[in-house]
Amino acid sequence: MKAGLVFTLITIALLQQVAAQRDCRSFSRQQEHMENDPGLRSRITALETFTLQHSGNNTAGRIEANVIKIPVVVHILYHYPSEKIGDEQIIAQLAMLNKCFRKLNADTVNTPAVFKSLAADCEIEFQLATADPQKKYTNGIVRKYTPITQWGADDKMKLSAEMGDDAWDPKSYLNIWVCNLDKFAGYASFPGGDEKADGLVLDFPVVADAGNKTIVHEVGHWLNLRHLWGDEYCGEDGVSDTPKQASYTPGCPTTIRITCGNGPHGDMYMNYMDFTNDACTNLFTAGQKARMRALFAPGGPRNSLLSSKGLNPPLIFESPLPAEDPKWLEARIYPNPAINEINIDLNYDARWIGKIFQVTNLQGQIVMTVPVTSKFQKINISHLAPGMYFLAAKKEDGVSVKQKFIKL
Numbered sequence: 001m002k003a004g005l006v007f008t009l010i011t012i013a014l015l016q017q018v019a020a021q022r023d024c025r026s027f028s029r030q031q032e033h034m035e036n037d038p039g040l041r042s043r044i045t046a047l048e049t050f051t052l053q054h055s056g057n058n059t060a061g062r063i064e065a066n067v068i069k070i071p072v073v074v075h076i077l078y079h080y081p082s083e084k085i086g087d088e089q090i091i092a093q094l095a096m097l098n099k100c101f102r103k104l105n106a107d108t109v110n111t112p113a114v115f116k117s118l119a120a121d122c123e124i125e126f127q128l129a130t131a132d133p134q135k136k137y138t139n140g141i142v143r144k145y146t147p148i149t150q151w152g153a154d155d156k157m158k159l160s161a162e163m164g165d166d167a168w169d170p171k172s173y174l175n176i177w178v179c180n181l182d183k184f185a186g187y188a189s190f191p192g193g194d195e196k197a198d199g200l201v202l203d204f205p206v207v208a209d210a211g212n213k214t215i216v217h218e219v220g221h222w223l224n225l226r227h228l229w230g231d232e233y234c235g236e237d238g239v240s241d242t243p244k245q246a247s248y249t250p251g252c253p254t255t256i257r258i259t260c261g262n263g264p265h266g267d268m269y270m271n272y273m274d275f276t277n278d279a280c281t282n283l284f285t286a287g288q289k290a291r292m293r294a295l296f297a298p299g300g301p302r303n304s305l306l307s308s309k310g311l312n313p314p315l316i317f318e319s320p321l322p323a324e325d326p327k328w329l330e331a332r333i334y335p336n337p338a339i340n341e342i343n344i345d346l347n348y349d350a351r352w353i354g355k356i357f358q359v360t361n362l363q364g365q366i367v368m369t370v371p372v373t374s375k376f377q378k379i380n381i382s383h384l385a386p387g388m389y390f391l392a393a394k395k396e397d398g399v400s401v402k403q404k405f406i407k408l
């Protein structure tokens with residue numbers, strides 16, 4: 001009994017450690033993009049050269065002095081009412097993000113003495129947009145109902161056509177999507193990739209926890225920072241003042257960890273770009289700051305944000321719309337016209353399974369009833385006379401589908 005209890009406690013402790021461990025999909029997502037976009041690799045190489053030119057000792061092209069202010073829009077994709085999270089959670093996340101980027105976080109005192117002189121105020125701030133791309137009033141937070149209950153790290157949440165929400169012009173805004181991610185706490189796009197997918201994605205529990213620093217780490221990627229170990233054994237992160245380290249750091253170490261010959265000071269595991277527990281990360285370095293700010297130099301991929309109008313006073317005020325009920329999207333029917341068989345794609349809402357579809361002719365007579373057994377339902381129409389038909393179904397909540405198709 002006692003041994004069982006100890007085992008249970010150890011298991012719980014291990015699970016908590018796993019839960020606190022950062023899981024980040026950004027790098028592997030970039031690798032996938034490279035496979036699908038042959039030009040991406042050369043764009044990344046060109047950006048590395050640009051970054052070296054604008055972050056090194058040559059200060060001519062360097063972005064200096066001014067605090068860079070980045071307009072932010074947060075797209076909250078909710079399915080259940082509990083996911084319609086409040087403004088205060090978003091505001092708390094951005095407050096924490098800004099503290100870390102301005103080195104105003106209280107735990108900066110925990111930075112080891114040997115690394116303290118490297119810790120930087122990045123002079124970058126993030127503010128919820130005050131004007132949308134049409135210059136209309138906004139508080140920078142968009143809430144949108146989606147029939148999708150869970151998302152993969154595949155960028156579909158960034159597209160309205162996939163039941164997500166389209167990005168606001170990424171040249172002018174940092175887009176952040178908050179949704180129910182299936183496996184990961186969050187991921188970000190690196191600069192230079194597909195504009196429609198530019199921004200970061202965060203899971204609901206991350207945003208609900210004001211002390212969670214996933215957003216800091218992911219914005220680091222969005223501003224071109226890599227993991228400290230360069231995603232390979234003793235790899236390169238493109239920053240000279242972060243020591244090389246063998247791999248990511250689990251948990252929260254209490255001793256110096258020497259890897260890749262980085263003694264005597266060892267790994268900088270308290271850097272936001274490691275996987276260390278949030279409570280134990282507390283710095284970006286001057287080198288990381290220079291690498292991030294190089295993106296804002298003329299010709300750099302984030303330069304356009306400096307002239308964004310997203311933080312201007314809005315030119316158009318509209319009285320806010322009343323909260324709307326979820327807008328149900330259409331089932332897709334194909335092929336249409338059809339000869340023998342039609343397919344109904346109900347993937348947008350699996351709750352149609354178990355309902356009955358009725359097929360009626362132009363005279364309003366029911367010619368077929370079809371129980372829905374699959375998200376991709378096939379219906380044999382070979383026996384129907386040529387003409388126009390309607391396919392209709394209704395759920396308990398009164399939501400209905402009605403679409404026409406033509407039998408040839």
Ligand SMILES: [Zn+2]
Pocket residue numbers: 024025026027217221227
């Ligand atoms: Zn990461």
